[in-house]
Amino acid sequence: MEKLIELYRKWAGKAPQNIEKLAGAGSNRSYFRLTDDGGRTVVGVIGTSRDENHAFIYLARHFTKRQLPVPEILAVADDETRYLQTDLGNTSLFDAIRGGREAGGRYNLAEQELLRKAVRELPNIQLRGARGLDYANCYPQPEFDQESVLFDLNYFKYCFLKATELDFHELKLEANFRMFAKDLTSEPMEAFLYRDFQARNIMLDEDLNPQFIDFQGGRKGPYYYDLASFLWQASAKYSFKLRRELVFEYYNSLKHFTEVPSKRHFVNRLSLFVLFRLLQVLGAYGFRGYFERKRHFIDSIPPAIQNIRDILQLGEEVFPYPYMMDMLKRLTELPQFALIEQPALNRSDGYKVAEKDIYMANPLDGPATFSKYDGKGPLVVRVFSFSFKKGIPEDTSGNGGGYVFDCRSTHNPGRYEPYKQITGLDEAVIRFLEDDGEIIEFLKPVYNLADHHVERYMQRGFTDLMFSFGCTGGQHRSVYSAQHLAEHLNEKYGVEVHITHREQGIEQVLEAKR
Template sequence: KLQANFRMFAKDLTSEKIEAFQYRDFQARNVMLDSKGNPHFIDFQGGRKGPYYYDLASFLWQASAKYPFKLRRELVFDYYNSLKHFTEVPSKRHFVNRLSLFVLFRLLQVLGAYGFRGYFERKQHFIESIPPAIQNLSDVLDLGEKMFPYPYLFTLLRELTQLPQFKKTVQTTKNRTDGYKIAEQDVYTANPLDGPASFSKYDGKGSLVVRVFSFSFKKGIPEDTSGNGGGYVFDCRSTHNPGRYEPYKKITGLDEAVIRFLEDDGEIVEFLRPVYELADHHVERYMQRGFTNLMFSFGCTGGQHRSVYCAQHLAEHLNKKYGIEVRITHREQGIEQVLEAKTKRT
């Protein structure tokens, strides 16, 4: 089904033969301004002939630029009117419909690049570009299946945009224009000689959501999809392993028998005590500053017993103590759970 939809998509993209210069990587980072504000273009050696819709889609739907709808619409029609001086153009309606196809095409291309350069090569710029690119994709899909008659592809992309890690966070505070943060209270006591604290783009964004993972070290540490670059990782392998005993081999740290084994032994309880203290301090500070993401991961040999117990108990502790939303992922067990926020926090 997916392959058939892609073939139809490719056919629609190439249904018009337009021979224009195609920059291919037309984006703000390749536009340089001189001292008088005149634009100059770089990195165009990959240019070739192709449809003129593509460069417009590349520039105006660049993820990190975050152009507002009104500006984007204005620039689309400026481009359309200027194009008339160089070639014959279709009606506005036809132009916009065709442009929408190329916007979708370009977004799929860049998401593939961002995913590889970000999640695999660990390039921070690309990791940070994924959420706004997903938001662009969500906005484009809102045009509906009539605009994009590829039902299976459309459904998969819609599900992708609705994944929890791409949930849109609404900024709840207004930033000052002089470079300093707005806060109801000073979190830190600063030395007067240091002057006021500079603004952080992460301050005052909204309610904190904590993500807690259990995992097997043999399968790698969980990825941080928030753009923060990672969080806490705790190694539970120093504690007594119930997986060494036959009665516990096929059950997990969520089962009563394993919980009883670990708590009767007591070693894991002592292991978690300083973890709770560290987590409490971090959560309290993040809530004060209005940060929205914090991640904890617990690893053991198989991601089945000790790490599952620790992740579940830390998650329940934080949810109960602070009333915040906690998202639990027991990765190797294929289990996900959301502990809902108990009170509305901003």
């Protein structure tokens, strides 16, 4: 510690006013926040591995020159066992998305946006950071290669697979491992592979922009690895939908830095690295859990095994390693990794549970309760056109009304003499509106919304749904919109539709179809 204080004194011209030890990051480095008498802070680092320190110092300086969001190196001891860097604060991405993680993977919109920011920024450090980088300074090796892949695969084999006592043919598995390693290293690797890209290693500034730390294990390699490492971290519990969105967020950002492969090729290659990363992680969990008996790592094994189950569904087209895939399938079927059923709601607690689960419920919630409106059916849709001057149509069903759309932003045929005496049911008005095209664009999102609503109402067995279209006089635009939506829903879903053009005194029923 005295040597760190001496380094600070040499850099700042005086000793720090306060020293605060920061929480460890699971490495051989110790971190301290050093504060001067004006309240300004820097972070001091003491590391026992000179080679690892040298890698971080070199990379941080290189990335700073490339104007990337990393800590700036302020001072370094002659032997590189101590150094000072800018203080990036206390808030990590891991902390910022804790709520979604603890809610079983239900990330709110703010948390999802933080994740998007992180994956959008990743290609910046991978591609821009790689320019002019001397990989000879990387630790413990300069490049991702077959030898390092095989090392990690054998780490999985000896520290996890053998501990499960699953029977397997070691030579056959080794042959598939070598094929796998060859495929993982088959493409040109011109990116900086961060290696430990995870939420704990991303700090957030005051504007919630990502800043990167702990990249000292990086090397030259394929950019797929870091994305797989980030999105398939078992404890994060990202949903399939969110993962898919973040993959394509990254893919679209990558286009700004390099020529990208087709989406199909990208996803297939990414899948290889996802599987590799999952095996790496299980190796670490096996060593830390089975051998060191650390509870956190033992508890992390079941979600990691579930990730293996999910990725196996892609099949041999993506993973042409038949023996390895068969071994992994048998691994996921071991009794100790059996899926744990979520407890159902207690039927004696007064809740009636629906026999058909309408929703894709989160397992934390249990099954959905029964609604008195479920299962009545069949659905009847009522569609109205009206004039806003005379008020919105009353909902006589007792359900309180449905959707009301205002057509008055679109081009009005009623402003032209030839159309004043006819309606949106007449050919001349229809031609006017469709030739102009504005009403078509107006109805596109209406159709999407109506389709979704009708599908869900049919699924739940609801009986009544109402759509109303209003315009100035209830004669042209609203009549056209109501008629066309009614015909669309009747044709697409076969539901009974009642049409009322209120101001025109016209009523019509489109019968339900088989």
